[in-house]
Amino acid sequence: MKKIFTALLAVMMLFTLAACGSTNTGGESASTSTPQSSTPESTAAPDSTPSESTETSQPSESEDIQPAEEESDSTRxxxxxxxxxxxxxxxxxxxxxxxxxxxxxxxxxxxxxxxxxxxxxxxxxxxxxxxxxxxxxxxxxxxxxxxxxxxxxxxxxxxxxxxxxxxxxxxxxxxxxxxxxxxxxxxxxxxxxxxxxxxxxxxxxxxxxxxxxxxxxxxxxxxxxxxxxxxxxxxxxxxxxxxxxxxx
Missing domain, CATH: 3.40.50.360 (Flavodoxin domain)
Known part of the structure; x- marks a missing residue:
């Protein structure tokens, strides 16, 4: 009886160790993916770089045009x-x-x-x-x-x-x-x-x-x-x- 109990205890310990090993692997993969998701690809979205550059270029284009129009209409x-x-x-x-x-x-x-x-x-x-x-x-x-x-x-x-x-x-x-x-x-x-x-x-x-x-x-x-x-x-x-x- 004592041998059976010892065998069952050993089996239970093996299952416990396996479960712990599985949990640690998932945590590493999550922690590894987090830095990858915060690379320039992820920082580009919060910065809205494309839309900001578009908005900035529009006023500068209109500012470039206005003086030309004023100069062409002005009397020298x-x-x-x-x-x-x-x-x-x-x-x-x-x-x-x-x-x-x-x-x-x-x-x-x-x-x-x-x-x-x-x-x-x-x-x-x-x-x-x-x-x-x-x-x-x-x-x-x-x-x-x-x-x-x-x-x-x-x-x-x-x-x-x-x-x-x-x-x-x-x-x-x-x-x-x-x-x-x-x-x-x-x-x-x-x-x-x-x-x-x-x-x-x-x-x-x-x-x-x-x-x-x-x-x-x-x-x-x-x-x-x-x-x-x-x-x-x-x-x-x-x-x-x-x-x-x-x-x-």
Whole structure:
């Protein structure tokens, strides 16, 4: 009887050991599969990498398109001006020309590109000597040589043209500028500084020189106002630009 009991006990112990061995194997396989399921494949889903990259690319594409559309619809503006420092009538010796001051005001309001029309041979700083040279050039219908040209002039839609009124006309250097480019299809907007002559007949002269261009009504500001009353000058510029539809 004792032998039978011992045999049965041995059999029971064998079954118990087998059951324990089976449980340990399952736990290892589960613990082994857990790191596999948390590899990049499983981390990709919580991160939503594909959908995030798609959402990010859409705004960047629209941002790339918007500036292009705005640029294609915008008006490119050039502000070309002749201006002379030195001794000037009614304002004495100045460091910045009257017309240059107004040109910069227009540039600030419109965002246009500034271009200073300068001659290879500078005009005398003395006022009387300069007026003598200017008068002789007018009599000769001269075309003084300019220092520089405008790059990509054809890309501009609107050209603000500034100059002082010399002897009831534009300086001859401005005619050199006008005759150097094709103004067909462009809008030309004159502005002048003066001490009593206003724009004189310069608007019609510009229309004749700029064949195929639309010439709008110009602005005339006294040089003494440009130099000594810049708040007043700026107000005139802003009102003029607003009336012409260049600013809101």
């Amino acid at each position: 503006i050039l502000i070309a001006y002749f201006s002379r420092a030195g001794e000037n009538y009614n304002v004495g010796v100045i460091e910045k020309g009257n017309t240059a001051i107004i040109a910069e005001m227009i540039g600030e309001q419109t965002g246009g590109d500034l271009f200073h029309i300068e001659t290879v041979t500078p005009y005398p700083e003395n006022y009387r000597e300069c007026t003598n040279v200017a008068q002789q050039e007018l009599r000769d219908n001269a075309r003084p040589e300019l220092k520089a040209t405008v790059d990509n002039f054809e890309d501009y839609d609107v050209v603000f043209l500034g100059y002082p009124n010399w002897w009831g006309d534009m300086p001859m250097a401005v005619y050199t500028f006008l005759e150097s480019y094709d103004f067909s299809g462009k809008t030309v907007v004159p502005f002048a500084t003066h001490e009593g002559s206003g724009l004189a007949s310069t608007e019609s002269s510009i229309a004749s020189a700029c064949s195929g261009a639309e010439v709008l009504g110009g602005l005339a500001i006294r040089g003494s106002v440009a130099q000594n009353s810049q708040a007043e000058a700026n107000e005139s510029v802003v009102n003029w630009l607003r009336e012409a539809g260049f600013i809101d």
